[in-house]
Amino acid sequence: MREFQGRVIAAGKVTAEAVVSHEGLNTLASFQKALQFGDKTATCGDQNNPDLYGKQMAGKALCLPQTIGSTTGGLVLYCACSMNRQPACMLFSKPIDSLAAAGAILADVWLDNVTMPVIDNLGEEFLDYVKDGMTITVSETGLVTVE
Secondary structure, three states: OEEEEOEEEEOOOEEEEEEEOOOOEEHHHHHHHHHHOOOOOOEOOOOOOOOOOOOEOOOOEEEEOOEEOOOOHHHHHHHHHHOOOOOOEEEEOOOOOHHHHHHHHHHHHHOOOOOOOEEEOOOHHHHHHOOOOOEEEEOOOOEEEEO
């Protein structure tokens, strides 16, 4: 078991199974099937991300370095939350970009009964340690426990 302290972007407590990407997450490509075609498990559709392609993201602890892609990134995250197809949490090893932060914060503020804790600045050691299937627990203070 290891603990990592990060910065809270959207607060919340959750325990979920990890799904890990060592590359940037293209939010639009990854969530397109969930948003347009009714995929309630939010199966990653980004063929350029071999770590996540074809894996379920909804309800998982999504561990990643950063998001990449177009300016729709924040809106895509907000829409995934509004459709209840969001990851259980998003855990960034690097500082979050402004678009992903905006989507997560807007979902946290505007949507009732939707929780998607977002923590950034967890460090490269976090991504080196965490593996698919591990259990992740996120606290309100940004403490992330990996088992």
